[in-house]
Amino acid sequence: MPRTPRRPGDPPARGRQPRKPKRPKVPRDAPLDVHWDDFYARRGGRFYKDRHWLRRELPELMPAAVRADPLRHQAPLESDGEAVDRSDAFPAARELAGCGVVGLEAGCGCGAAAFPLLRANPDLFLLCADFSAEAIGILRE
Numbered sequence: 807m808p809r810t811p812r813r814p815g816d817p818p819a820r821g822r823q824p825r826k827p828k829r830p831k832v833p834r835d836a837p838l839d840v841h842w843d844d845f846y847a848r849r850g851g852r853f854y855k856d857r858h859w860l861r862r863e864l865p866e867l868m869p870a871a872v873r874a875d876p877l878r879h880q881a882p883l884e885s886d887g888e889a890v891d892r893s894d895a896f897p898a899a900r901e902l903a904g905c906g907v908v909g910l911e912a913g914c915g916c917g918a919a920a921f922p923l924l925r926a927n928p929d930l931f932l933l934c935a936d937f938s939a940e941a942i943g944i945l946r947e
Contacts, residue, residue, distance in 0.1 A: 860922055881925065
């Protein structure tokens with residue numbers, strides 16, 4: 807039985823999935839931020855799991871209730887609905903004076919370490935920085 811030729815717009819043959827277009831490869835000598843942007847564009851925020859074990863490993867950053875029971879569930883962070891873009895400015899010292907602990911996470915990615923720490927300690931202030939603008943975009947979501 808002769809096979810009928812496929813025409814554009816025909817549904818794919820049974821059992822075959824249409825191929826996704828391949829993304830162009832990033833050249834090896836490209837800057838690091840280009841490589842990290844490509845990494846997060848491909849995988850999104852799903853690659854790294856939240857690092858809840860940091861509550862146990864960094865007790866000096868945690869309030870007494872969390873130090874007593876580091877495995878206790880921590881409620882998700884709540885937004886006040888007012889997103890503030892402070893990506894290019896470090897807060898003034900007077901703003902940080904009310905924070906219990908101030909920290910810097912260099913290479914924060916999409917927040918797998920920052921969010922569990924912030925959920926466990928509402929008095930913690932973390933300044934997060936990363937090479938990848940794509941990762942920072944995921945972090946802001």
